[in-house]
Amino acid sequence: MxxxxxxxxxxxxxxxxxxxxxxxxxxxxxxxxxxxxxxxxxxxxxxxxxxxxxxxxxxxxxxxxxxxxxxxxxxxxxxxxxxxxxxxxxxxxxxxxxxxxxxxxxxxxxxxxxxxxxxxxxxxxxxxxxxxxxxxxxxxxxxxxxxxxxxxxxxxxxxxxxxxxxxxxxxxxxxxxxxxxxxxxxxxxxxxxxxxxxxxxxxxxxxxxxxxxxxxxxxxxxxxxxxxxxxxxxxxxxxxxxxxxxxxxxxxxxxxxxxxxxxxxxxxxxxxxxxxxxxxxxxxxxxxxxxxxxxxxxxxxxxxxxxxxxxxxxxxxxxxxxxxxxxxxxxxxxxxxxxxxxxxxxxxxxxxxxxxxxxxxxxxxxxxxxxxxxxxxxxxxxxGERRYAEPAGRLTGDFTRTLNEHGESTMGDLAADFVHWDANSYDAGRADFGLFAVRPAQGSTALRGDFIYSKGRDAADKDGLILYGEAYAYLGYENPVLTVTLTGEQLRQALEQQWQPQRDGTVKFAPLAVSSNVRATYDASQPVGRRVDPASFLIDGTPLDPARPYRVAGLAYTLIGADGFGALARFTDPVRNDRDHEGFIRYLRAMGAISPSPRDRITVRS
CATH class of the missing domain: 3.60.21.10 (Metallo-dependent phosphatases)
Structure with missing residues (x-):
């Protein structure tokens, strides 16, 4: 300029x-x-x-x-x-x-x-x-x-x-x-x-x-x-x-x-x-x-x-x-x-x-x-500079956005656990599980950085410490956590949208993280649109029922379909919970210290 x-x-x-x-x-x-x-x-x-x-x-x-x-x-x-x-x-x-x-x-x-x-x-x-x-x-x-x-x-x-x-x-x-x-x-x-x-x-x-x-x-x-x-x-x-x-x-x-x-x-x-x-x-x-x-x-x-x-x-x-x-x-x-x-x-x-x-x-x-x-x-x-350096929480290991072969990351799992926790901290917001777009099909991601155990460059930082400014900067983008109602079939359709065909003939994988009470197995050897079997998506150990309504927690940006998962936008009965930044600070205080997940919630065959 x-x-x-x-x-x-x-x-x-x-x-x-x-x-x-x-x-x-x-x-x-x-x-x-x-x-x-x-x-x-x-x-x-x-x-x-x-x-x-x-x-x-x-x-x-x-x-x-x-x-x-x-x-x-x-x-x-x-x-x-x-x-x-x-x-x-x-x-x-x-x-x-x-x-x-x-x-x-x-x-x-x-x-x-x-x-x-x-x-x-x-x-x-x-x-x-x-x-x-x-x-x-x-x-x-x-x-x-x-x-x-x-x-x-x-x-x-x-x-x-x-x-x-x-x-x-x-x-x-x-x-x-x-x-x-x-x-x-x-x-x-x-x-x-x-x-x-x-x-x-x-x-x-x-x-x-x-x-x-x-x-x-x-x-x-x-x-x-x-x-x-x-x-x-x-x-x-x-x-x-x-x-x-x-x-x-x-x-x-x-x-x-x-x-x-x-x-x-x-x-x-x-x-x-x-x-x-x-x-x-x-x-x-x-x-x-x-x-x-x-x-x-x-x-x-x-x-x-x-x-x-x-x-x-x-x-x-x-x-x-x-x-x-x-x-x-x-x-x-x-x-x-x-x-x-x-x-x-x-x-x-x-x-x-x-x-x-x-x-x-x-x-x-x-x-x-x-x-x-x-x-x-x-x-x-x-x-604001002093506020950035205040302690917000503690961690026992690294949380990164690095995906394993199944599309799962420790930051994604943390985010899904957070939205599920935030929703369930309010009576009106209670949710069966949480979803979080870790690599959206379109638009921007709410995961902006990694929480690393070792001390960072800030003079106030220490090993195992999450600074207030880091918590705000690395997770969230000024979105409310919503709780909405979706049927099992609508959820299946949204989960299928993790695989999206591109104009050049390739298929883009846009994984959704799920909260810790979910275990899912997808079959990528099947054609796009037929990779999610409800029987292999378990919520608290129970298979997804296509006919049943579920209460689902996630960020508004994801649930209104802006991340590219259009099936989610068919929700009803929305309830607004915390905004992501302030809710995440509450979550860190409530957890005491957070530990990385073993990344075992999702399995993608083939």
Whole structure:
């Protein structure tokens, strides 16, 4: 990647309504020539600032996907992001009056940096609170720990497990975790039991005009519809409702209440053509659900602010009546801030749509980072390093991903035992046995490393010790352990899918590990699809009964079929147990010391 050049700046005056000068790279998007001209008359200026998909990236990311964007001022790419620079840019951008800062979801959790993950994302919450967010749309990843964790811990700051050990860590001021300082909203995440939203569907913010008059702006919040059945956010108690129908419903409701300025904040997105090289303020749109949303939702909605797709765009797209309105996304990982400048008619409170201006501002590193935020980031970084080195468990021998000739490994057996144990530690989750994809037919594996008996490189490590950071890094990928019902025949079909014919005529072997109460013999000399005899798959010594229902434990990613075992996705009656990382820590504590299996659970003939 190209080194960051000396960047020129363009001061963009958002209008005559007293807005602060915004330092931006690249051209804003204008709703019309009138907006481009900047003459706003007696309009009331309102500034909307938003970030999306921060994912707990406290430090400036260094990976190509998270830390670098196309250089808007020349060739190559530039490094961007980090909470301290984000805070500094926000201070420069914020207008002195009528400025509203909010999030569009996935602000924490979701493949966040390991040190953030080790502290249950509480570090991200302190940073977000200090940024001064007023509210946020619910993203899919805010449900990665489950609905109860979001409501009880993140919102109400009730400890989970033992305070200071499992959650409720001291923040940078020395005080125990105090929870979110701003609310979350979602109109289309409904309770399966009641059919009502589990969070408030919209909020109304008030801005001040001449002579102290206050004007309402309504924000309707939407979450990606498949969130309740996504692998990491799987939540059986929720239903995702159609975004367009529910957006129009609440728009009508707000208009009846006299709210004449309406905004959609949706955690779902779109992308430009040639995404990686597309300009950050470009609007050459390609695909994505946000484009259908823009074409079909109420034309009185003045702006659509999106997230989830991790892309950047700044488009003016026609509403159903043909009038342009901003449809925008500000990337992810703290790379950008989107600013939309609205101008309200002081007589009616309606948005003068032709005056709207929108800009994506990159969070460049060429200004001084905010000193207080830098102190907070350094505090949590050091805390995460200490947390990594804490002991999580003990082992008596090596656990590796190395497969024997039958497709069995000690890491795979450990993982299958863990999901079985985790499910059975909850009454509602009780399972007959556990399954774990050790080498998936497709997608990624949740086994990321080996637990080795001998001391590693970390100064805190010792022979036979599993460090906290190792436990998180080597097993799991932010997935809940589910317990589901499958018939014996469905299980047989899934087990047959361990052998998958390839286009080149070969057969790919994608073994499934099983918990210690299972013994299985497969016959690979038989044709694909006829290698599993139910009589040779023994659960607690009893053959698999094709007609009987079984309760099976596994990671959500595997059970929804994402690993390539489509027969598993026909399950019913799902129950969510622990998330993999936190559940595995509980398992290690409960076991005292773990010992490698003899790898004798599976036999493959021929």
């Amino acid at each position: 190209a080194a960051r050049p000396n960047l020129s700046r363009r001061s963009v005056l958002a209008g005559a309504g007293g807005l602060a000068s915004a330092f931006a790279i690249g051209a804003p998007a204008f709703a019309s020539d009138a907006a481009r001209g900047g003459a706003t008359g007696d309009s009331l200026a309102v500034q909307l600032l938003n970030i999306t998909d921060f994912h707990g990236n406290l430090r400036t990311p260094t990976s190509a996907a998270d830390g670098w964007i196309p250089n808007p001022d020349g060739p190559g790419t530039i490094n961007v992001g980090g909470a301290a620079h984000l805070a500094a840019h926000l201070k420069r951008l914020r207008a002195p009056r009528n400025s509203i800062l909010f999030g569009v979801g996935d602000l924490w959790c979701g493949a966040e940096p390991l040190d953030t993950k080790l502290l249950r994302d509480e570090s991200a919450i302190e940073v977000l609170n200090r940024l001064g967010l007023g509210f946020s749309t619910l993203g899919n990843h805010e449900l990665d720990y489950g609905l109860d964790y979001l409501l009880d811990h993140m919102v109400h700051a009730r400890p989970v497990g033992e305070p200071g050990r499992d959650s409720s860590f001291p923040d940078s001021t020395g005080r125990r975790f105090r929870g979110l300082a701003f609310p979350y909203y979602s109109a289309n995440m409904l309770s399966r039991k009641t059919g009502k939203p589990v969070l408030r569907p919209y909020n109304i913010e008030w801005v001040k005009g001449p002579n102290g008059r206050r004007y309402p702006i309504g924000f309707i919040h939407l979450t990606v519809t498949n969130t309740p059945v996504g692998s990491s956010s799987y939540e059986p108690r929720l239903i995702g409702y159609d975004q367009i129908e529910i957006a129009n419903r609440y728009a009508a409701r707000l208009k009846k209440r006299g709210v004449n300025a309406l905004v959609i904040s949706v955690h779902d997105g779109a992308q430009q053509h040639d995404n990686w090289n597309a300009p950050i303020n470009g609007g050459d749109m390609s695909t994505g659900p946000a484009l259908e949303l823009a074409a079909r939702i109420d034309p009185d909605i003045c702006a659509i602010i999106t997230g989830h797709w991790h892309w950047w765009f700044n488009a003016m797209l026609p509403d159903p009546n043909g009038a342009p309105r901003p449809v925008v996304e500000a990337s992810h990982a703290g790379q950008m801030i989107n600013e939309i400048n609205l101008f309200l008619d002081p007589a009616t409170g309606k948005v003068k749509r032709d005056l709207t201006v929108s800009t994506n501002h990159p969070v460049t590193l060429d200004i001084e980072p905010d000193a207080e935020m830098l102190r907070v980031v350094n505090y949590w970084t050091a805390y």
